[in-house]
Each structure stands twice: as structure tokens, then as C-alpha cells.
Amino acid sequence: MQLQCPMPKLDFDIITMGHGSGGLLTNRLLDSGVFDLLKNDLLNERHDGAIFDTQAGKLAFSTDSYVISPIFFPGGNIGELAINGTVNDLAMCGARARYLSLAFIIEEGLNMQEFWEVLVGIKFAAQQADVHIVTGDTKVVERGKGDKIFINTSGMGMLHPKADIRKSRVQPDDVLLISGPIATHGVAILSVRQGLEFESSIESDTTNLNHTVMRLLDTCGQDVHLLHDPTRGGVATVLNELVRDTGLGIDLQEAAIPVLEEVASACELLGLDPLYVANEGVFLAVVAAEAAESALDVLKSDANGLHAAIIGNITTQHPRQVVLRSKIGGRRVVNMPIGEQLPRIC
Amino acid sequence: MQLQCPMPKLDFDIITMGHGSGGLLTNRLLDSGVFDLLKNDLLNERHDGAIFDTQAGKLAFSTDSYVISPIFFPGGNIGELAINGTVNDLAMCGARARYLSLAFIIEEGLNMQEFWEVLVGIKFAAQQADVHIVTGDTKVVERGKGDKIFINTSGMGMLHPKADIRKSRVQPDDVLLISGPIATHGVAILSVRQGLEFESSIESDTTNLNHTVMRLLDTCGQDVHLLHDPTRGGVATVLNELVRDTGLGIDLQEAAIPVLEEVASACELLGLDPLYVANEGVFLAVVAAEAAESALDVLKSDANGLHAAIIGNITTQHPRQVVLRSKIGGRRVVNMPIGEQLPRIC
Numbered sequence: 065m066q067l068q069c070p071m072p073k074l075d076f077d078i079i080t081m082g083h084g085s086g087g088l089l090t091n092r093l094l095d096s097g098v099f100d101l102l103k104n105d106l107l108n109e110r111h112d113g114a115i116f117d118t119q120a121g122k123l124a125f126s127t128d129s130y131v132i133s134p135i136f137f138p139g140g141n142i143g144e145l146a147i148n149g150t151v152n153d154l155a156m157c158g159a160r161a162r163y164l165s166l167a168f169i170i171e172e173g174l175n176m177q178e179f180w181e182v183l184v185g186i187k188f189a190a191q192q193a194d195v196h197i198v199t200g201d202t203k204v205v206e207r208g209k210g211d212k213i214f215i216n217t218s219g220m221g222m223l224h225p226k227a228d229i230r231k232s233r234v235q236p237d238d239v240l241l242i243s244g245p246i247a248t249h250g251v252a253i254l255s256v257r258q259g260l261e262f263e264s265s266i267e268s269d270t271t272n273l274n275h276t277v278m279r280l281l282d283t284c285g286q287d288v289h290l291l292h293d294p295t296r297g298g299v300a301t302v303l304n305e306l307v308r309d310t311g312l313g314i315d316l317q318e319a320a321i322p323v324l325e326e327v328a329s330a331c332e333l334l335g336l337d338p339l340y341v342a343n344e345g346v347f348l349a350v351v352a353a354e355a356a357e358s359a360l361d362v363l364k365s366d367a368n369g370l371h372a373a374i375i376g377n378i379t380t381q382h383p384r385q386v387v388l389r390s391k392i393g394g395r396r397v398v399n400m401p402i403g404e405q406l407p408r409i410c
Numbered sequence: 411m412q413l414q415c416p417m418p419k420l421d422f423d424i425i426t427m428g429h430g431s432g433g434l435l436t437n438r439l440l441d442s443g444v445f446d447l448l449k450n451d452l453l454n455e456r457h458d459g460a461i462f463d464t465q466a467g468k469l470a471f472s473t474d475s476y477v478i479s480p481i482f483f484p485g486g487n488i489g490e491l492a493i494n495g496t497v498n499d500l501a502m503c504g505a506r507a508r509y510l511s512l513a514f515i516i517e518e519g520l521n522m523q524e525f526w527e528v529l530v531g532i533k534f535a536a537q538q539a540d541v542h543i544v545t546g547d548t549k550v551v552e553r554g555k556g557d558k559i560f561i562n563t564s565g566m567g568m569l570h571p572k573a574d575i576r577k578s579r580v581q582p583d584d585v586l587l588i589s590g591p592i593a594t595h596g597v598a599i600l601s602v603r604q605g606l607e608f609e610s611s612i613e614s615d616t617t618n619l620n621h622t623v624m625r626l627l628d629t630c631g632q633d634v635h636l637l638h639d640p641t642r643g644g645v646a647t648v649l650n651e652l653v654r655d656t657g658l659g660i661d662l663q664e665a666a667i668p669v670l671e672e673v674a675s676a677c678e679l680l681g682l683d684p685l686y687v688a689n690e691g692v693f694l695a696v697v698a699a700e701a702a703e704s705a706l707d708v709l710k711s712d713a714n715g716l717h718a719a720i721i722g723n724i725t726t727q728h729p730r731q732v733v734l735r736s737k738i739g740g741r742r743v744v745n746m747p748i749g750e751q752l753p754r755i756c
Contacts, residue, residue: 080749082748084753085643086642086643087749090643091651110651113503114472115503115569118467121464122464125544125566127512127513127545127547129513129514129547131551156457157461158461165472166473167474168475169515199472203477205560205754208554210555210557216473216513216562218562230457231455231457296433403427403433407427408430
């Protein structure tokens with residue numbers, strides 16, 4: 065953890081049903097450092113909601129629940145994921161996240177040390193993304209009715225003035241870019257779940273894409289037609305939704321798709337297709353053909369986009385199909401997955 | 411259920427892990443009627459978030475997770491509760507709820523018929539409150555890692571132009587009103603949990619308080635100093651938080667506090683103090699003394715406020731204490747509850 069925040073001394077070690085009561089124990093839990101750690105003027109009001117001014121303009125609003133198992137994994141924890149995930153969903157709308165809500169469903173018996181580490185992850189990720197947690201909720205359920213901790217974050221952000229990101233803007237000949245190597249998050253989670261040891265440890269790429277997307281919009285503006293982070297179900301799912309909803313086709317160049325060497329080996333070993341594995345700190349961008357090179361330049365100059373690449377294009381050739389051109393010249397249709405290779409990956 | 415929406419014919423009866431995958435099964439679940447039932451232009455975009463214009467002004471933002479057990483109870487279900495609860499949290503900020511997010515954490519094996527009834531409850535409550543569900547999320551966890559369904563809703567609303575609701579505005583001699591009879595929701599839930607049969611069935615009072623609060627603010631405006639819905643922990647908890655945070659005291663008149671006769675009997679039978687029992691469709695208002703009668707008139711003229719009453723006042727006499735004057739002239743301190751008489755009540 066990049067942020068050092070020692071847990072305050074408490075007179076309890078584990079969270080019990082009473083901590084979800086709304087009474088003295090709930091207050092004690094929140095006073096035990098939660099409010100101190102996450103403090104800001106809006107949260108400090110401790111009312112049922114937060115109130116703030118907004119400039120006239122367009123707002124984006126998004127929600128996600130995080131049920132990842134295990135809650136600690138190489139490269140992060142559920143708290144960081146819960147902040148980054150919603151920040152990134154807003155970024156995919158072309159919005160810069162500003163205010164987040166934070167709601168916990170805790171299973172009775174959760175260790176306070178673990179809860180604290182999750183909170184510190186939340187604080188760290190919120191600082192990195194420059195967002196404020198302004199309202200929240202804490203519920204506790206009986207042992208066996210939850211799984212350590214589930215987190216919901218919802219977020220609001222102001223739309224970038226140049227953003228106009230909609231599936232209906234995707235056109236034939238648009239170019240498809242990816243901001244970084246795929247399948248890293250999913251393989252990192254799987255490795256801890258299965259107790260696998262790879263030669264080099266693979267860490268989740270969970271991070272905020274806020275700043276990267278804002279830079280892309282600064283430069284390419286309305287030439288950015290669509291943004292999407294391929295989390296659950298991976299790149300294959302997002303692209304299949306895109307061809308389904310637009311009626312267009314996609315050509316993918318297998319050789320161009322960045323995958324870290326150790327991730328590729330792990331996928332081979334485990335029989336996973338990286339196109340279907342979940343990602344966190346990566347996004348797909350569909351941009352006008354004439355803006356593709358400058359979009360790539362912006363991404364490559366950003367810490368989150370060092371491995372960015374142009375990986376394909378939109379086509380009318382095979383409507384509603386995602387077609388992969390393989391390294392050795394073959395072509396195959398990439399279908400929508402039916403279920404999930406890796407449940408509870410986010 | 412006041413709304414008739416037959417479930418469409420489906421090729422599956424229960425929700426499985428695959429329905430949380432983000433892939434084909436997730437899409438099939440959402441296409442099975444969820445999108446149809448809840449449709450609006452913003453939700454129909456099916457992007458990661460919703461985007462909308464906002465007038466310049468103050469926005470309120472709130473979140474709550476709902477983990478009530480059982481999910482169906484006399485007078486409602488978890489879906490209605492999840493809409494009404496967040497609508498009411500916004501109302502307590504002086505805001506009229508406008509947009510909601512909706513996030514499900516479903517336990518594998520949930521029956522589609524039950525899920526459908528919850529959805530219909532959501533639609534009904536959203537219609538009643540005149541709010542739009544504009545973004546959402548669905549996760550599925552393994553059997554034994556959840557409890558049928560947990561719902562998070564977050565909401566945004568525009569602040570009433572006359573609203574200025576803050577604990578710091580509460581003054582000595584302010585008057586305390588309640589909009590309706592207390593303890594009804596908690597007793598209704600307890601009765602189904604324990605399989606108790608009362609002479610007349612007691613139904614949860616879950617409803618939206620949106621419109622009622624807007625009317626109160628139309629008339630009394632800035633004379634309304636604080637609003638609070640006494641959900642978890644009941645009236646006693648909310649009032650204890652108020653005296654803790656303001657340093658003032660509260661005098662409560664026991665005889666003035668409305669409790670339905672059957673609820674009072676049930677509490678006596680069960681050994682519950684109605685002051686500590688959870689409420690849903692009821693709120694507390696702290697108003698300037700000179701506005702108390704007109705506030706009471708507004709409430710009594712509203713369907714949600716027929717039993718509204720003035721139940722006490724703010725005082726400097728006994729700082730940080732809530733004191734109940736009993737029907738027979740005694741006085742006792744009403745303390746903050748430690749844990750919860752009734753866990754998972756909302």
C-alpha cells in the first residue's frame with residue numbers, strides 16, 4: 065500500500081451485527097477513524113446526503129457494486145477497485161469524476177484490520193483520482209449472508225466540454241485503440257484464487273483513467289466517438305455489445321493487441337483466452353480515422369498508456385461480427401461469452 | 411402490489427452465477443424485461459453512466475444499501491423500500507429526488523418470479539415518487555455469500571429553492587414535529603420474521619416523502635431547520651445524534667407521540683420501546699417556534715401526515731440529553747441505543 069495510515073487503537077477487533085444498527089456501535093465504527101480518514105467538508109456534515117453547487121452543464125452519473133473475491137489481491141484491494149471502477153465508468157462517459165458515494169455491506173465478523181486496509185485503499189485511490197467521497201452508508205449482515213465486504217460506489221462528474229461519446233457516433237472506418245495490455249487484472253486475481261505461483265508476480269492494473277481520458281479529450285475532442293473499459297467479460301464482451309448495438313462489424317488484429325508476456329504465458333497455461341479476461345486499468349477508444357495517430361500519441365505519452373496500440377477498425381464488411389485476424393493470417397469470429405470464466409472478478 | 415406487470419415468459423427460472431458475468435446471460439437477464447419495465451431515454455443508452463443537463467443550482471446526492479430480511483413483507487418489498495429510502499434521504503436534505511441509480515447484488519439461485527416482483531416494486535415506487543432510474547449494475551454472488559438480494563440506490567435531486575437544512579440551524583425553543591405514527595415499519599417486519607399474528611395485520615408504512623416535504627418547504631421555507639427520517643434505530647437514535655451534534659437538549663412529550671393502537675399493543679407484547687423501532691414513511695422536522703402551527707397544518711393536509719403532531723421542543727435545560735415527559739408526569743432520559751433490537755430492518 066502506497067499510503068501509510070496506521071489503524072487507530074480500538075476497543076473492538078471485529079465488526080458485529082450491532083455495528084450495522086445505526087446506534088451507538090455504528091457511530092463508534094464510523095468515529096473509529098472512518099470519518100477522520102475520509103474527511104471533507106461535505107462528508108463532515110454527517111447528514112443523509114451531500115449538497116453542493118454545480119455549474120450549469122452536463123453531469124454524468126454512474127454506479128457499480130464491487131463483490132471481488134478475494135478482497136486483497138496483488139496490486140490492490142476491493143477499496144481501490146471500488147473507487148477506480150466508478151471513476152473509470154464516469155471517464156468512459158467523458159466525465160471527470162468529482163463526487164462519490166460509498167456504501168458498505170459488511171459480513172458480521174470482518175476483522176477491523178482488514179476493514180481498515182480497505183479504507184486506506186479507498187483513501188489512496190480517491191486521492192489519486194482527485195475525487196471526494198461525500199456521502200455513505202454502512203450495513204452489516206449476519207455471518208454466511210455476505211462475503212467479508214461488498215462495496216457500492218456511485219459517482220457524479222462534469223462532462224468534458226468537448227465530450228460527445230455515444231455508440232451512435234461510431235462510424236465505418238473508425239479506428240479502435242486500446243490504452244494498455246489486456247487480461248492483467250483477471251490473471252492476477254485468478255493466480256491468488258488458485259494459489260498459483262508464476263515466475264514473476266502478476267499485479268492487477270487497477271488504476272484511475274480519469275486524467276488519461278481528459279487528456280485524450282483535450283486533444284481529440286469530438287473525434288473520440290466511444291470509450292469503454294473492458295472489465296467483466298473482457299474485450300470480447302464489450303466489442304460484441306458494440307457490434308450488436310450499432311449493426312456494424314469490427315476487424316481486430318491479433319498481433320497488435322498488447323498482452324504482457326507473463327500474462328500471455330499464464331493464459332496459455334490456464335487455458336484462458338485473454339480477449340475474455342477482465343481488465344481494470346485499460347480502456348478501448350473508438351476514434352475517427354484521421355484522429356487515430358494523434359490519439360495514440362496522447363495515450364503513449366501518458367503513464368497509463370505506455371503500451372497503447374491501434375488494434376483494429378470498424379467495418380461494414382461483416383455486420384454484427386467481431387472478426388480476429390490472427391498472427392498467422394487466419395480469421396475467426398470472436399463471440400459473446402455465455403457465462404463467465406472468472407466469476408466475482410470485480 | 412398496486413401495479414400489475416405480469417412477468418414475461420423466460421427460458422430460465424432462477425438466477426445463476428452466469429447472470430452476473432457481464433456476458434450473454436447478463437444481457438439476457440436485463441433484456442428479459444428489466445430494461446422494458448424501467449425504460450427511459452437515459453437508461454436506454456445502456457452505457458456505463460447516464461448524462462443529463464442540470465440547471466445551475468444546488469444538487470443533493472445520497473446513497474443507501476438495502477439488506478432487509480425478509481425481502482417481501484406486509485406493505486411492500488425490498489424494491490419499493492430501496493426507492494423510497496433514497497428518495498426520502500434526499501427529501502431530508504430538502505431536495506426533490508430526480509435521478510436514481512440501481513445496483514443489485516443477487517445471491518445465486520434467486521427465483522426469477524421473486525426478482526420480478528422486486529422489479530415491479532421498484533417501478534411502482536419510482537412512479538409514485540416521480541423519479542427516473544438512469545443507471546444501474548447487476549452482480550451475482552455464490553449461494554451462501556449473499557441473502558437473496560441486496561439493493562443499493564444512489565440518488566440526485568435539486569434542492570428546493572427555500573431549503574436551508576442543517577443541524578447548525580437548530581435553535582433553542584425550536585419545535586419538533588413528527589409526520590406520522592412511529593414504529594409501524596419495524597413491527598411489520600418483526601411480525602413476519604417471528605411468524606406472529608396480530609389481530610389486525612400491521613403493514614410497513616414505506617412510502618415516498620418527496621411531495622410532502624416539498625409542500626412543507628413551499629410554505630415554511632427557511633423556518634424548517636432540520637429534517638430527518640428515523641429509520642434504523644428509530645426516533646431515539648436520530649434525536650440522540652441531534653443533541654450530540656448540536657450540544658442542545660430535547661424535551662419530548664410522550665402523550666403527543668403518535669403510535670397506531672395495534673403497533674403499541676404489539677410493542678408491549680414484544681417488549682419493544684416504539685422510540686427505538688425503525689420507521690420508513692415518517693419524518694421528524696425541527697422548525698422555528700413561530701412556524702410550528704403552519705407546519706403542522708401543511709402536514710395534516712397531506713396524505714402522509716394525517717397523524718402529524720408536535721411532539722417536543724429544543725431546549726438549553728439539559729444539554730446533550732433527550733428527556734421524555736411521560737404520560738403520568740414522570741421524566742426519563744432517552745439514551746442512544748447500543749446495538750439494534752431488530753437487525754436488517756432496512
